[in-house]
Amino acid sequence: MYYVKAPAKINLTLDVLHKRPDGYHEVEMIMTTVDLADRIGLEVREDGAIHILSVDRFVPNDHRNLAYQAAKILKDIYRVKKGVSITIEKNIPVAAGLAGGSSDAAATLKGLNVIWELGLSLDELAEIGSKIGSDVPFCVYGGTALATGRGEKIQELPSPANCWIVLAKPTLGVSTADIYGNLKINEIEHPNTALMIESIQQKDFDLMCSSVGNVLEDVTLKLYPEVAGLKDQMKKFGADAVLMSGSGPTVFGIVDHETRVQRIYNGLRGFCDEVYAVRLMGDREPLA
Numbered sequence: 001m002y003y004v005k006a007p008a009k010i011n012l013t014l015d016v017l018h019k020r021p022d023g024y025h026e027v028e029m030i031m032t033t034v035d036l037a038d039r040i041g042l043e044v045r046e047d048g049a050i051h052i053l054s055v056d057r058f059v060p061n062d063h064r065n066l067a068y069q070a071a072k073i074l075k076d077i078y079r080v081k082k083g084v085s086i087t088i089e090k091n092i093p094v095a096a097g098l099a100g101g102s103s104d105a106a107a108t109l110k111g112l113n114v115i116w117e118l119g120l121s122l123d124e125l126a127e128i129g130s131k132i133g134s135d136v137p138f139c140v141y142g143g144t145a146l147a148t149g150r151g152e153k154i155q156e157l158p159s160p161a162n163c164w165i166v167l168a169k170p171t172l173g174v175s176t177a178d179i180y181g182n183l184k185i186n187e188i189e190h191p192n193t194a195l196m197i198e199s200i201q202q203k204d205f206d207l208m209c210s211s212v213g214n215v216l217e218d219v220t221l222k223l224y225p226e227v228a229g230l231k232d233q234m235k236k237f238g239a240d241a242v243l244m245s246g247s248g249p250t251v252f253g254i255v256d257h258e259t260r261v262q263r264i265y266n267g268l269r270g271f272c273d274e275v276y277a278v279r280l281m282g283d284r285e286p287l288a
């Protein structure tokens with residue numbers, strides 16, 4: 001069995017510039033990886049079939065699974081005769097704004113590149129990943145990056161200042177399409193992406209905390225007031241910065257000292273079943 005980690009991502013900034021003719025939105029967002037990951041196991045099948053095994057009841061085991069789609073697209077493009085059994089050990093909350101499915105797809109692309117001996121570069125894998133979903137190219141590279149276009153254009157950034165991230169996911173799933181669809185473009189208050197980039201380049205923790213912003217919050221917090229409540233709780237328990245990740249509903253707190261992380265984690269456990277205290281990772285993993 002060949003294993004590949006599929007880390008979750010958070011959005012330190014998420015800005016929407018305008019709606020595109022293809023129905024997607026032009027975005028400018030800074031994403032970074034955290035130390036919470038699914039684990040993908042891959043085993044070559046001689047019968048040419050693609051099989052998915054995931055024990056999470058919210059994750060489909062068929063062609064709807066993004067890891068399945070990653071295997072299928074590689075098989076079709078490179079006329080691969082072999083198949084693969086894909087085991088997904090799910091640790092990232094589903095439909096959470098953490099790109100769990102996108103990361104599984106990216107990990108599958110990278111793992112199949114090895115076991116099917118395709119010899120593709122990261123850039124080639126990211127290009128293929130963009131056909132699966134807008135967040136997949138970022139997940140192929142990992143680390144920290146500025147994503148533009150519909151999210152598939154990636155510019156690598158250094159890793160931010162070391163810190164802890166407390167993630168809290170309310171028990172609800174959010175449809176990314178619905179959130180983007182309800183966005184009022186002309187009422188957007190744009191975050192300062194350039195300042196966030198500067199804070200990352202200088203590893204300036206305080207500037208990073210004061211530069212967070214996600215324009216999709218306005219939509220998700222109105223549709224799901226419990227997400228707004230979770231933001232307030234995270235602030236009350238003392239996080240240095242609080243933001244919703246992606247289209248939500250996960251809320252994350254940025255914390256500089258491990259001592260405070262435990263207090264915030266324990267406090268939130270009183271309100272929320274899915275709470276995680278993880279390190280911000282922020283560096284790219286070497287291509288296997």
Ligand SMILES: C[C@@](CO)(OP(=O)(O)O)[C@H](O)COP(=O)(O)OP(=O)(O)OC[C@H]1O[C@@H](n2ccc(N)nc2=O)[C@H](O)[C@@H]1O
Pocket residue numbers: 011014023024025026027029096097098099100102132133134135136149150151176177178180181245246247248
């Ligand atoms: C919102 C973000 C922020 O990182 O992440 P999540 O919250 O999903 O983790 C991403 O933009 C989500 O990327 P991803 O989840 O891959 O989206 P896709 O599958 O490509 O698109 C799902 C739907 O979201 C909308 N969509 C997505 C990306 C984009 N730039 N504009 C859009 O309008 C479209 O309606 C699209 O049909």
Ligand SMILES: Nc1ncnc2c1ncn2[C@@H]1O[C@H](COP(=O)(O)OP(=O)(O)O)[C@@H](O)[C@H]1O
Pocket residue numbers: 058059060064065066067088093094095096097098099100101102103104105176246247248
């Ligand atoms: N491998 C996968 N892991 C998680 N969700 C998946 C996967 N494949 C397909 N999905 C579907 O994608 C949807 C959300 O995917 P996910 O990436 O977890 O959300 P988000 O993009 O908000 O982080 C869910 O409805 C789920 O059914």
